[in-house]
Amino acid sequence: MPPFLKCAQENAPFFRMRPFESQVTGISPYFGRKNEKFQIDLIFTRSDRVITICEIKFQMGEIGTKVIPEIERKCKLIKIPKVFTIDIVLIETIFEA
Numbered sequence: 001m002p003p004f005l006k007c008a009q010e011n012a013p014f015f016r017m018r019p020f021e022s023q024v025t026g027i028s029p030y031f032g033r034k035n036e037k038f039q040i041d042l043i044f045t046r047s048d049r050v051i052t053i054c055e056i057k058f059q060m061g062e063i064g065t066k067v068i069p070e071i072e073r074k075c076k077l078i079k080i081p082k083v084f085t086i087d088i089v090l091i092e093t094i095f096e097a
Contacts, residue, residue, distance in 0.1 A: 023047045036077050043078075051080055052087040063092050 026045035032038040042054040055071050057063050067090065075086055 020044070020046055020048070020050070020052065023050075030078060032074075032077055038074050038077060040074055040078065049084050050087050051084050052089055053078075054089045054091060056091045056093075058093045063090070 023046040024044050025047050026043075028043055030040040030043050032040075040053055041056040044052040044054070046052065053071075053075060055067065055074075057067060071088060071090070075088065080086060
């Protein structure tokens with residue numbers, strides 16, 4: 001298991017309580033190349049033909065809805081096989097001053 005996933009699984013409640021844990025067939029970040037450069041923090045490929053896209057945000061104050069267009073843009077750029085559906089998860093950590 002890659003070190004970043006081991007760390008995430010040990011420290012983030014999301015990884016310990018995800019309801020689809022037994023269906024995961026692959027976990028990785030995704031880096032768009034070529035014309036559009038972008039990053040998807042984590043992608044879970046699942047045996048039930050769902051791809052779960054996780055966007056992780058760390059910032060001061062609430063994130064709000066301003067991240068929705070950015071996430072939608074990334075979902076359109078990634079190549080997903082037609083037999084899969086996309087599930088989107090936003091994980092946010094808010095730092096207070």
